[in-house]
Amino acid sequence: MLPMLARRLFHLQELALGRPSFRILADLLESERWPRERIRQLQLERLRDIVRQAYEQTPYWREIMDRQGFAPADIRSLNDLGRFPLLEKNTLRERREDMVWRGEGKRVQLVRTSGSTNEALQFYTSSTREAHINAARMRGHEWVGVRRGEKELYYWGSPVELSKQDRVKRARDWLINDGLTNGFEVTPERLKKNFADWLAWRPKCIFGYPSTFVLTVTMARSLGLDLRELRKGGLEVIITTSEMLSAVDRKLIAEGFGVPVRDSYGLREAGLIGHECDQGTMHCMDEQILLETIDPQTLAPTDGEGELVVTNLVGPAFPVIRYRTGDIVTLSKEPCACGRNLSSIHISGGRAVEFVVTREGKWVVGYSFIYIARSVEGIVKFQVVQENIGEICIRLVVDDRFPADGGEQVRKKAAQRLGGDDEIRVEIVDDIAPAPSGKYRPVISKVAEELFAKRAF
Template sequence: MLSKSIFILAHQIGDRNFYPTYKKLVQNQRKSYEELKEEQEKQLRVMINFAYNNVPYYHNLFDDLKLNSDDIKKIRDLKKLPILTKEIIKQNWEDFKPINLNKMKYYEGATGGSTGTPLKYRLLKFDRFLAGALLYRGWGYAGFELGDKMAFLAGASLDVGTKSYLEKRAHEVARNIRKISSFDMGEKEMKQYVGMINSFKPKFLRGYASSIYFFAEWIEENKIDIYQPIAVFTTAEKLYPNMREKIGKVFNCDVYDAYGLNDGGLGAYECSEHSGLHIDTERSIMEVVDKDGNQIKEGEGEILATSLYNYAMPFIRYDTGDLGYIINDVCGCGRGHRLLKELVGRSVDVLVTPEGKNVHGWFFLFIFWEYCKGIKEYQVVQEKLDKIVIKIVPEEDFDKKQLDKIKEIVKGRSEGWNIEFKFVDKIERTKAGKYKFIINNVSESPWL
């Protein structure tokens, strides 16, 4: 009980509406899809009206299309609007600033995602805490309760404007969590991770799907005893069937997949039925569209996001760069959400250092979150064990000074890596029109 009280207090200090919002969301999960959709469309009308009256880009867009805010009342009406891309946002950056932005409390974030196209964005303070409340509700599908112990195997700090050790430790204690890095996965580090998990005894383990899979393989190969959590949560990339099977076997528990996107406000979580990921409705609208931008009720398509509360930077029909398979069915658990059967793609290669460490490709994503000024696209290629080539498509405002900092951070991960930057006009795509932003040409990725 004490850990739950401390957990709630830590969040209430950040936003006093957190716990009441969380309790309401937990109640919402038993509503029918029709009820959820009605509430979703009510907030959509509020957001559209706000965007038209306060955000120059949308005001001009609606006028050019001879539309007014009353023309977008239902989810189906969104097809009247064009798809919003990262490129459009970057080209119209100033016009995406609401006229009353100085009165808002917001955070600044950045994303590179699996598209390799970096983008900075703003996130309203309330929207960020709403995201946290939805995340905890999603974990609740597996039995999580506020304050439960959890270990994270994911991205680590880049030591850029980071908190002190005491601040980070206080954060872990208040939330009853421990963090271990997927960017340092050598023999020495993984032995330490096992020790931490066995002593901390977390109820849940969460991290990048490929990181946890690799960790599980290493544990099995070395015949190591590991504490068994109630469940494992995977995120950030595609969870393949063989990965789910291996993780579940090694940790002797169920594995729950999830999908999230902060810039567009999307979230979807798997329940114990494992019949798909329940798509949140309270923070955003997820559309799955065909190649012509038409909404589909079942099948594979591109995922678009419309944020419902991010007034600091509204995203309307935002192209996430992800592909998903949506199904027109109801889960046997009784929750009314639409289901995302699976996320298509979103897998990331892992790089190997000359020192023998495995470094998850999202390490570079974290770098380009911070140093993305004037970078249209990028691609990281490991050509040799000791050679990393970073291809960059620069824009007019590209700042070359960033390269020294990028090289410093990469060398901090491995002194043996030699870094070469190449400026190119474009990044080569695959036959499907996509491109991988992390490529390991040295050896097969150990994650798949």
């Protein structure tokens, strides 16, 4: 599809869903070059609006403000955000129904997020909130030279079976120049076919998980495939998301594809937080969020590295105020050569996933198990452990919503995802402890670690 026509069709789709994404995008492209003081004034205006709406429309936030002894009119500066207590994941989970404003606008609906720890978070979103997220993402892509309507390939999850609805979605994606390649299951034969498809489709951008890109580059080299050939068809950038992108992995991916790698960072429950520009600075979406850092032990504010705390300024259907993310970051207001006056963020500790390897030789990314865990009620945490080829153990921490046949549901879904005849055990455990480093590992596979070290694909 011609890029301008694809862009127009996407615009019409957004309007049909009640999402003025392109109007918001135009505003963002202007405000990113405002003086810092003007951006802070916008943040204050939006903070006051979200606090007022939260007080008037949601029992939880009214209770909080009454208990703390202040009213929306008392928010006179950004420093007054500190009047609110920190919002914990457990509180969001337990008081969710008291936090929603169901009459906010179009398409107020319950969605689920898990991240790599699958802490079973469900929250409400709306057309208003999704329009701001879509606009922020489009702006981030424009920073690295990709306008909506140009060919973008999403290299991540893909349905196991092609249903009628999937076919409708694929037809729609074709019309708006969105491509999809299954990044959940990578084998040498599939990679050969994917590479041929990519050469034919000629994407300008490929978007996906760092771990999948690292595996793809390493496997391609072992197969004699030169991914740099994609540049001849117009590939200009790789955009990563959802996992930690180390300097080593960034270099490997960039060398493998022959194009720059730009990272993005967000939380489903909090919104898009940052996106790298063409100078490699991860700018924050200052018009949409307020960011703080705290010491994760003492909870005191920090000036340097600390745990990220997020306030969403544009999601009135489900106000998220001073939400603890668990991710370790450093915030900065240092100017960037790109000329944008947005603050920036450096992710120094957060999420990572690994692979398991099936008896048939498929490398299955850990995010595929996250989607399995999302589909069964009552799963609070999960972890997949693989000691031997052809065998995996799925450990689950569950609550009272977990159905009697939940373990069997998980086992069947995992078997469907893996294919073949791998042995799958499901264990219900009291808790899943983090690694000695303090980082939670959703997938631990000695098999994958050994095979990757040997480049044995």
